[in-house]
Amino acid sequence: MEVKGKVFKYGNDVDTDVIIPARYLNDSSEEALKAHCMEDIDPDFVKNVKSGDLIVAEDNFGCGSSREHAPLAIKASGVSLVIANSFARIFYRNSINIGLPILECPEAVKEIKAGDIVEADLSLGEIKNLTTGKTFKAQPFPEFIQEIISDGGLLKHLAKKGN
Amino acid sequence: MTSCKKVGMTASQKILAAHAGLDHVVAGQLISAKLDLVLANDITGPVAIKEFKKTGAKNVADNKSIALVMDHFAPNKDIKSAEQCKTCRVFAKEQGIENFYDVGKMGIEHALLPELGLVGAGDLIIGADSHTCTYGALGAFSTGVGSTDMCAGMLTQTCWFKVPSAIKFVLHGNFKKGVCGKDLILHIIGMLGVDGCLYKSMEFVGDGVKNLNIDDRFTVCNMAIEAGAKNGIFPVDEVALEYMKGRFKRPVKAYEADEDAVYDAVYEIDLGALQPTVSFPHLPENAKTPDKWGELAIDQVVIGSCTNGRITDMRIAAEVLKGRKVADGVRAIIIPATQSVYRQCIDEGLAQIFLDAGAIISTPTCGPCLGGYMGILADGERCVSTTNRNFVGRMGHINSEIYLASPYVAAASAVAGKLCTPDEL
Structure with missing residues (x-):
């Protein structure tokens, strides 16, 4: 699975309250979630994000609440991949479960800047910064996790497998 | 082998x-x-x-x-x-x-x-x-x-x-x-x-x-x-x-x-x-002891949540608030976490103490902790709260500030109108 897009860059400890503020959790529809994605950390995100774009962040991305609305909002916004130094554990698990691609790669995070165009091959864990020409290698997910993500999440994956 | x-x-x-x-x-x-x-x-x-x-x-x-x-x-x-x-x-x-x-x-x-x-x-x-x-x-x-x-x-x-x-x-x-x-x-x-x-x-x-x-x-x-x-x-x-x-x-x-x-x-x-410990905005890891608090005037206090809304927390709040008044300009919101804790507050006379002090008592809800309702903060407002998160915008406006504290510190701050311990009252 290959992705390509422009980078939105953030720092450490991006929490789920800024990814999708709880004041909007009275509606879990994709339209409602994407309308407020990243609102409290980057009010222009919704206006500027295009399908295929990437989020790159530092440590502990997605910390805080267990709300699955957070990875859902990012996915609904069209983001094709989140690269971070590390992810908070519930967000990590939720991302896989709903089919939002994520990779851990501190080297890439260090080099990639906001606005760079980045391409990635999720099955190989290869990340290429097309703006600077630099390439990076992340640990790809094992095949069964990749299948869950490419099927669009755990439940769709299970349905496809006939469970 | x-x-x-x-x-x-x-x-x-x-x-x-x-x-x-x-x-x-x-x-x-x-x-x-x-x-x-x-x-x-x-x-x-x-x-x-x-x-x-x-x-x-x-x-x-x-x-x-x-x-x-x-x-x-x-x-x-x-x-x-x-x-x-x-x-x-x-x-x-x-x-x-x-x-x-x-x-x-x-x-x-x-x-x-x-x-x-x-x-x-x-x-x-x-x-x-x-x-x-x-x-x-x-x-x-x-x-x-x-x-x-x-x-x-x-x-x-x-x-x-x-x-x-x-x-x-x-x-x-x-x-x-x-x-x-x-x-x-x-x-x-x-x-x-x-x-x-x-x-x-x-x-x-x-x-x-x-x-x-x-x-x-x-x-x-x-x-x-x-x-x-x-x-x-x-x-x-x-x-x-x-x-x-x-x-x-x-x-x-x-x-x-x-x-x-x-x-x-x-x-x-x-x-x-x-020592009494308070986490300053905007991460729970920004924990400070009283020597580093400085003078911080506050607008609101919340005592409740899944972190500190149990009967022990209510008793602590009452111990501090007894015979005292919430400072002018401070909104004190007390939320017993369950119906049973709520009833205990009434039976033990804690509810009376809260009301006499000028605090309000809410039905159980997570409301204000995650910026839902029942105590949302405006631009620039400060809240001392017994809840668990002080992220940007967690309780309201992105320019509001949350100070995570124990019920001792939250109740004392409500009375003083500034962040403080009961010792300072």
């Missing part, structure tokens, strides 16, 4: 092993385990229910082992919230889910479930709420998950886990007056950071454990997630057994770590050396 001795297990690992039908597990191992209880609330429940319907499944695996608690935006704050509660209500009826708690019976989920005896020692519990880790206070392994995992839990009554490694906290001595469990956990998060225990268990042991009352332990385990942990857990001692007596429906199973259990780190903590 030489046979090697199995490495000892932590208490958390033993609970996981028992529920996976295994004699032994090691950190990093992937297991599938049977769940004792699966929990969701009015925010995460509807997402799980939507997913459940999509699978085409007719029935949940075990309708007695599911709890749905309408606490976040209930009593309904608006039409959309009312619809979300309705979705849960209809589903609970369809599926015959007995443990459905609506206005009148509900309380804040992580105070309510232990109180009702639905969770206890030796249990394995997942909840679609990050503060599900609270039940470690009773010696359970409990952890927060998302709605999809919760849905899978309803479908199969099982969940897969990566067995965590652990950090051990050896507690010694006793708290000084005016210091409690909240100060301990804020101190630890300040020491290790918001990802200091990422993916790990936090295991609390030592001679100091007996000096933490059960509500202190709930507070400490509740905020394990704020250090990034998977779970927090206390030993099952007399204090825990006394609490569970007559409440907990299943047989108590007490697990202790093996003597040769391996820990990623061990910290010795002298409870007597702890």
Whole structure:
């Protein structure tokens, strides 16, 4: 699975309250979630994000609440991949479960800047910064996790497998 | 090939092993385990229910082992919230889910479930709420998950886990007056950071454990997630057994770590050396002791939540507020976490003290903690709160500020109109 897009860059400890503020959790529809994605950390995100774009962040991305609305909002916004130094554990698990691609790669995070165009091959864990020409290698997910993500999440994956 | 001795297990690992039908597990191992209880609330429940319907499944695996608690935006704050509660209500009826708690019976989920005896020692519990880790206070392994995992839990009554490694906290001595469990956990998060225990268990042991009352332990385990942990857990001692007596429906199973259990780190903590501790905006790790607080005028105080809305917290707040008045210009909002705590506040005369002081008493709700309703902050406002998160915009405007504190500090600050300890009153 290959992705390509422009980078939105953030720092450490991006929490789920800024990814999708709880004041909007009275509606879990994709339209409602994407309308407020990243609102409290980057009010222009919704206006500027295009399908295929990437989020790159530092440590502990997605910390805080267990709300699955957070990875859902990012996915609904069209983001094709989140690269971070590390992810908070519930967000990590939720991302896989709903089919939002994520990779851990501190080297890439260090080099990639906001606005760079980045391409990635999720099955190989290869990340290429097309703006600077630099390439990076992340640990790809094992095949069964990749299948869950490419099927669009755990439940769709299970349905496809006939469970 | 030489046979090697199995490495000892932590208490958390033993609970996981028992529920996976295994004699032994090691950190990093992937297991599938049977769940004792699966929990969701009015925010995460509807997402799980939507997913459940999509699978085409007719029935949940075990309708007695599911709890749905309408606490976040209930009593309904608006039409959309009312619809979300309705979705849960209809589903609970369809599926015959007995443990459905609506206005009148509900309380804040992580105070309510232990109180009702639905969770206890030796249990394995997942909840679609990050503060599900609270039940470690009773010696359970409990952890927060998302709605999809919760849905899978309803479908199969099982969940897969990566067995965590652990950090051990050896507690010694006793708290000084005016210091409690909240100060301990804020101190630890300040020491290790918001990802200091990422993916790990936090295991609390030592001679100091007996000096933490059960509500202190709930507070400490509740905020394990704020250090990034998977779970927090206390030993099952007399204090825990006394609490569970007559409440907990299943047989108590007490697990202790093996003597040769391996820990990623061990910290010795002298409870007597702890001071009142407050986490400054905008991360729980920004923990400061009073010498570093400075002069901070405040606009609001919230005493409540799944972290500090239990009877001990109410008694502390009343002890400080008795015979005193909330400062002019400060809004003091007190939220007993359950109907039973609410009733106790009335029976013990605490409610009278709160009202005399000029505070308000709300029905149980998570409302203000996550910026839902019942105490939203305006641009530039400051709140001292006994809740668990002080992220940007968590309680309202992105330029508002939250100071996480114990009920001692929150109540004293309400009276003084500035961040302070009861000693300064």
